[in-house]
Amino acid sequence: MYLADFHIHSNFSDGKLSIPALVDYFGKREFGAIAITDHFCEDTSLIGKASTYLGVTLNRATFPIYCELLKTEKARAWEQYGMMLIPGVEITKNSISNHRSAHFLVLGELEGIDPNKDITETSDQVRAKGGLVIAAHPVSTQKLEKQTYHLWDRREGLRNKVDAWEVASGPYLFDEVGRSGLPVIANSDFHQERNMTSWKTVLRCERRQDAIFEAIKKQKLEFFFYREVKRRESYHPQRTYYGGVELAHQRMGNLVSV
């Protein structure tokens, strides 16, 4: 059994830590699998162009370097920590309207990823290569930030295009996603250390990319609210959080376990 987090940002987009620092950060906490998923904004919209100019997203220029760095860090994560690093991106389509905005994670093979393509096209391309598509924070995140409802609005039509929907993002659980009957996953949307207090996914499969993807598709997952206290330079996840687990059980039924 090991902890996993499939939604993490590095300094290639709006995250604070570098990819090597993230590997060390999660590796030292004995995570079994992580996916680094930096924003990759479509460059046809004004907001996307502005994000590119502000350097808060991957772009066509930085993407090749990002992919290469993920390859070398994947090898190091495995050798040094026995942790599976899965390459990913968060395709980011932002519009002024929340209902036209969508973020989705692409995990696995990143070659040929084009942020300007629609989710259905990207999904076919990614899944044909054994990859995975996850709808990121599809409902209100309960934070004062850009909301992305487009995928949730289209959820029936996307049933066969999305492998999992985030039922938790950071410290927030999404009731409607949990009750929808759609396949779910819990991630932190990690940007900096303080985002570590969040829901994580627990896996029991082998630490192999294909086994992990299979577990997500077959929903052989458990969720865990992670909060740590620092004791003498080592990190201990605290197992309860203001009744977090109980609360989650009440709200999420058997989706949540410790």
Add this chain to the structure above:
Amino acid sequence: MAGLNWLINGWGTWLAFKQFTSKVRLIPDDDLPSVSILKPLKGVDPGLHENLESCFHVNYPRFEILFSVSSPNDPAALLIQPLLEKYPNVNAKLIISNQEVGPNPKVNNLLASYKLATHDVVLISDSNIRVSPDYLRNLVPDLTPDVGVITAVVAGTHPNGLGGYLEASYLNTFFARWMFLARVFSFESVVGKSMLFKRSTLERFGGLKTLSGYIAEDYMTGHAMKKLDLKVEIMRSPVRQYLGHYSFSSFWKRHIRWGRIRKSIAPLAFIIEPLFFSSVTSLFFALAISQWFGFHFGLAWTIHMTAWWIMDSFLCSLIDQFSWKLILAWWVREVIAIPIWLAILLGNTVDWRGKDYRLLPGGLLEGIAK
């Protein structure tokens, strides 16, 4: 505005002064790492023979020089053979390879020699750089574990023709100062004319091959190093670029190309660039003085420009000798800075070694079409 500009530019000049007068870390010869110097060559530029010969006089315990050309018929290849025979004690080779993995011809030229380099510490040094014997001793000790790449301020030397003097006045003043300021403002400013790094570090993001898709492979190297939490350092002394004869048109074309690359990489910084030109700062100053105190506008502008010129003369003297021709060129360069900026703004294509490229955000090249 003018006051703020003085503060920023004065700070840049101070940083340059501090760097160029700082002492080199002394390391015993046995502890100095071996270095592979890569010299990409194409054609024969003025002063090339002397530039290349200067590499053979480098005083350093263990190094190799790998000259590379993309064709055996390249006239630069003919210059190398006699030098290899003249200095048999220096470990130097000529590599001929026409490998092409991306649109950047310099990176393509370097691929084979990069692969054949036997040492982890690699220095890419352009052919128009004339190196001093203590070049490596000044450079290598600063390659500490937290440093990703060491670049250098380029001093324009031996200018000839109007373009040559304009180029020298630009390199030795505005450009030199902003290399230091860019670092302070967290913009990676790496000049490909001299880049020292560890191959093992470059390999972390795919090595030289990954850089072949960019026209500004030097900037991307610095950018990638920053993403690895590694620093971009500037050498303690400038490297000397032998300018030779340069026409005004060559100067103009080169600056349009360079500027458009800069614009594609950092458009926001490019947009505010004119605010830091001496002519524009002087305009602000003259406007304020004439409005508030009724001072003559033209006179105020000239006094301010002269004060700026004194600061630049000081910086120039730190980098290279200051001549009267350079003084005149400085005034011309400062005045044409705005037309150059406008010409850069109004296009996004560049002509590089006879080919047309369209620049995409981030310094990526698109569709080579002529």
